[in-house]
Amino acid sequence: MARNIGGQISNLPIAAGATVTAPGGGTGFYLVIATGAVNIRARGATYGTDAYSLYQQGQGTRQQPGENQVPFDVVDIQNPNTVPVVVSIWTGFSDFVNNQLILSNAYVQNVVNPVYPVANAALNVQIPDLTGSSFNDANGKTWLPLYRIAILVFNCSNADVYFLQKLGATALADGSVGAVQPLTPVRFDFSGDYSIQQAAAINAIISEIYAAIPA
Numbered sequence: 001m002a003r004n005i006g007g008q009i010s011n012l013p014i015a016a017g018a019t020v021t022a023p024g025g026g027t028g029f030y031l032v033i034a035t036g037a038v039n040i041r042a043r044g045a046t047y048g049t050d051a052y053s054l055y056q057q058g059q060g061t062r063q064q065p066g067e068n069q070v071p072f073d074v075v076d077i078q079n080p081n082t083v084p085v086v087v088s089i090w091t092g093f094s095d096f097v098n099n100q101l102i103l104s105n106a107y108v109q110n111v112v113n114p115v116y117p118v119a120n121a122a123l124n125v126q127i128p129d130l131t132g133s134s135f136n137d138a139n140g141k142t143w144l145p146l147y148r149i150a151i152l153v154f155n156c157s158n159a160d161v162y163f164l165q166k167l168g169a170t171a172l173a174d175g176s177v178g179a180v181q182p183l184t185p186v187r188f189d190f191s192g193d194y195s196i197q198q199a200a201a202i203n204a205i206i207s208e209i210y211a212a213i214p215a
Contacts, residue, residue, distance in 0.1 A: 007092015011213050013133055013144050014038070014079040014087065024091040025073045028062030031055050032107070033088035033213060035132060035146050036081045040089075044073035052078060060090075084132025086144045088213055108211050111143045116206035119156050124197040125206055127151060128167060131191065134215055145210035151188040153196070155180040157203040167193035180204070 009032060010022040022029075025044060039052040042061075047070050053061075063069045071093070079085050088107070113135045116125045130145050137143060155162055159182055166175030177194070180186045196202060 007090050009088055009090050011088045011144055011215060012077065012086070013084060013215075014077060015084050015132075016079060016082050019076055019078040022075045022077060022089050022091060025071045026092040027069050027071050028060060028092065029075050030060030030090045031057050031087060032090055033057055033146065034085065035087070036079070036083070036085040038085060038087060039078040039080055040075055042072035042075050044071065046070055047072040052076075054080075086132055086146055086213070108146060108213055110149060111137055111145075111210055111212040113143075113145075113208040113210060114138050115208055116202070116204065119203050119205055120201040122202060123200070125195060125202055125204075126167060127164075127194045127196070127206065127208065129191050129193050130208075130210065135210070142215035143210065143212035144215050145212045147211050148191045149189070149209040149211055151190075151194065152185065152207045152209065153180045153188070154185045154205040155182055155203070156205065158182050160198060160200070160203065162196050162198065162202065162204055164188060164194050164196055167195050169195060169197070172197060172199070 007026055008024040012020050012022060014020050034057040037054055037056045040055050041050040041052045043049040075091055077087060115127055129148055131147050134142055134144050162180045163173045163176040164178040169175045178188055
């Protein structure tokens with residue numbers, strides 16, 4: 001069999017318990033990025049269908065070089081976790097090095113999600129953690145967040161104090177984890193789901209920073 005040197009990378013969000021298919025055939029695959037362990041199998045019309053096996057970031061598999069290699073057509077990726085995950089998977093014919101300590105800093109970028117870009121637009125701002133899903137930045141480009149780095153709250157009011165509180169809170173300051181004083185910017189460096197509410201329109205700009213990869 002003539003060997004085609006090359007491959008492709010697919011960036012995919014996977015909901016909890018869901019299965020997605022990564023296009024692109026080959027004789028091997030490799031998890032460049034995975035925010036959680038996933039089950040993977042290769043399959044193809046000539047290749048057949050493998051059983052699922054568990055893989056983590058930096059792991060993969062390949063057929064041994066030789067004339068008897070049978071390429072697969074696609075790989076199925078199953079998320080066994082109770083939370084969404086994001087994976088970046090390479091499939092192709094080139095060799096790879098199994099490296100569970102892989103560093104993807106050059107590939108992962110810090111990207112701003114404009115949660116509440118217009119002041120005085122609402123009485124309640126929801127700030128769910130988007131890790132494992134997707135969002136569009138201010139320029140309309142779609143990103144897959146690996147994890148949240150920070151929540152940024154810029155209080156533009158000269159009188160109101162805004163409380164960062166648990167998502168779904170029904171009273172002002174209920175379940176608060178922080179406060180933003182008038183005319184003050186505050187950065188909250190943690191993950192999780194939160195909200196800000198007020199009796200009057202919220203006079204603030206609210207954004208998030210995520211470590212993300214392009215969709």
